[in-house]
Amino acid sequence: MNVPQRAAVIVNPSKVIDLDERRKEICELLAEADWPEPLWLTTTPEDPGCGMAVQAVDAGVDVVLTCGGDGTVMAVASVLAGTDVALALVPSGTGNLLATNLGVTRDVRAAVEVAIHGDRRRIDVGIVDGADTSTGHPGTFTVMAGMGFDAEMLEATPDTAKRRFGWLAYVAAGARKLRSNRVPMRIRLDGGRWIRRRARSVLVANVGRLQGGIPLLPDAAPDDGWLDVAVLTPHDITDWVRLGWGVIMRRGGSPQLETFRAKKVEVHTDREQPRELDGDVVAPARLLVARISPAALLLCVPPATPRPPAV
Known part of the structure; x- marks a missing residue:
């Protein structure tokens, strides 16, 4: 049985065509799992996600969903490394190489399912x-x-x-x-x-x-x-x-x-x-x-x- 957890979603708006639709879809999927409304954070040209990840950790979330490309993932991962806050991938960029190597698809529903019901695995960081x-x-x-x-x-x-x-x-x-x-x-x-x-x-x-x-x-x-x-x-x-x-x-x-x-x-x-x-x-x-x-x-x-x- 899935235990509801507090989530944050960090979105790179340059990688998502319809932000409102994406937000609605992710929030509905989390709500279906009885997870509370996520903390929603948007990257900027000046900050690719590091500051937003710090906000998420400080807010006490359990999982951070990244909705962007490899650059967004890299920025968020640099903050979450060394913590017990889990990173979940919602691929939205061009390369999405970490997601590709780990079998996370570009389908939003499937990616959020991994965040909710998937396994937790510790990986290395360079x-x-x-x-x-x-x-x-x-x-x-x-x-x-x-x-x-x-x-x-x-x-x-x-x-x-x-x-x-x-x-x-x-x-x-x-x-x-x-x-x-x-x-x-x-x-x-x-x-x-x-x-x-x-x-x-x-x-x-x-x-x-x-x-x-x-x-x-x-x-x-x-x-x-x-x-x-x-x-x-x-x-x-x-x-x-x-x-x-x-x-x-x-x-x-x-x-x-x-x-x-x-x-x-x-x-x-x-x-x-x-x-x-x-x-x-x-x-x-x-x-x-x-x-x-x-x-x-x-x-x-x-x-x-x-x-x-x-x-």
Whole structure:
């Protein structure tokens, strides 16, 4: 039997077409479960959700439903990490990679059902040292952090294209960046020796699937206490095609892709490179330092076994 809990809903209005209809739908679904009227909070261009999450925690809620994209989730998760307040996902943005990796669909009713009746699972959170928090980015990630091509692609994708074409907009933007040169990078795992590569991108991931469900790091799990690292080293268009085909077909051993595991990852370059956290571009830099915070975030996930039908 579900125990009624106090909820807050944090909404990114730029990701929801009809705010009034969305509010009505979510409130009705919570009321059906005998949950009280939720605390309703809206993000702003200046605050992607951190301040709203603080309000929710201070109000003593049990669950925070995030209605937005990966950036909204990242902001809210940065506040809820280390608390016993659960995060529930109501996917509304373009990527929604955490939701995709955990099996939470874009259907609002189904997503709210997970918040009410789903299991609670503690997952890891990545922390990036020296992130530019002045821009509103909290310096944490639930999906992945990256330096190089991935951040270039994200920066080159217009919001209008994302709204119209979804994740395919990233493909079009990325295609225009494929001819960029590789960059000398040094990578250090858990304080070991420096690994030198000429790479297009380094991804430090908490989960393994990219936009479109592409399994870049199929062994990555969000609750295993490890960061999975992908070093992409394609030289030309042919290499990119081989890399993409190998990843999609799940063929291991691609010479254009190396994978590692660590609890702390340092990436250093000789000149500033674009960087991203959970799909949001942050200030470019010559250094990316990421570390894992194990079991930091309590998350609502689909139940391990289906609930029996109501009688």
